[in-house]
Amino acid sequence: MLDVQEINQYYSGSHILRHVSLKTTLGKVTVLLGRNGVGKTTLLKSLMGVVPIRNGRIQFNGQDLSRAAPYERARAGIGYVPQGREIFARLTVWDNLRMGLAHCPASTPIPPELFELFPVLQQMLHRRGGDLSGGQQQQLAIARALAAKPKLLVLDEPTEGIQPSIIKDIGRVIRMLADRGDMAILLCEQYYDFAEALADDYLVMERGEVIARGPGSEMQAKQIRQLVAI
Numbered sequence: 001m002l003d004v005q006e007i008n009q010y011y012s013g014s015h016i017l018r019h020v021s022l023k024t025t026l027g028k029v030t031v032l033l034g035r036n037g038v039g040k041t042t043l044l045k046s047l048m049g050v051v052p053i054r055n056g057r058i059q060f061n062g063q064d065l066s067r068a069a070p071y072e073r074a075r076a077g078i079g080y081v082p083q084g085r086e087i088f089a090r091l092t093v094w095d096n097l098r099m100g101l102a103h104c105p106a107s108t109p110i111p112p113e114l115f116e117l118f119p120v121l122q123q124m125l126h127r128r129g130g131d132l133s134g135g136q137q138q139q140l141a142i143a144r145a146l147a148a149k150p151k152l153l154v155l156d157e158p159t160e161g162i163q164p165s166i167i168k169d170i171g172r173v174i175r176m177l178a179d180r181g182d183m184a185i186l187l188c189e190q191y192y193d194f195a196e197a198l199a200d201d202y203l204v205m206e207r208g209e210v211i212a213r214g215p216g217s218e219m220q221a222k223q224i225r226q227l228v229a230i
Contacts, residue, residue, distance in 0.1 A: 027182075039205055081153070099144060117146070155174070159194055
């Protein structure tokens with residue numbers, strides 16, 4: 001689905017992403033690991049067009065999106081859950097979910113399956129997003145990204161600041177979405193055990209470069225935990 005080839009990105013002359021390449025596959029969870037400050041979030045923002053790449057290529061589903069605007073990438077079928085959730089605190093849960101359909105025809109309904117994945121959202125439909133707990137806001141952010149039925153779901157640190165019970169729920173949803181076989185998932189995560197449990201494939205970044213990659217089943221044998229330990 002996603003094919004990233006040798007992208008480079010700079011901030012004020014600093015070389016942040018160095019020849020980064022990665023691929024995602026339908027039905028699989030690709031996990032992106034690395035210590036704080038190695039460029040993971042910058043990579044995801046580059047994939048979404050929030051920050052421009054200096055050079056390299058980003059292809060998605062056979063379409064070159066290297067210079068596409070963020071809304072064009074969303075329209076192409078990429079759903080993005082940013083770090084920190086970034087829900088609209090003053091809007092209701094319902095309105096937040098409608099925002100996930102912003103590039104769709106106005107008559108497009110909110111998919112009922114979102115409330116099957118996250119039942120709490122049905123109960124809190126008319127509450128403001130800012131009144132939800134951190135875990136509920138994270139579920140809302142994921143549901144918002146899923147509303148337009150993307151072919152690729154990109155998640156940036158979905159377990160950050162979340163209670164263990166909701167982390168389990170989020171992990172269950174991610175695995176279920178991947179196992180359906182109609183979506184690829186790129187998961188950037190600091191919580192190693194959560195990432196390892198979900199990984200079909202993994203990449204490890206350090207100083208803006210990918211220094212290790214492989215199937216998730218090999219993470220333990222290759223001592224990947226030690227590469228990302230703080």
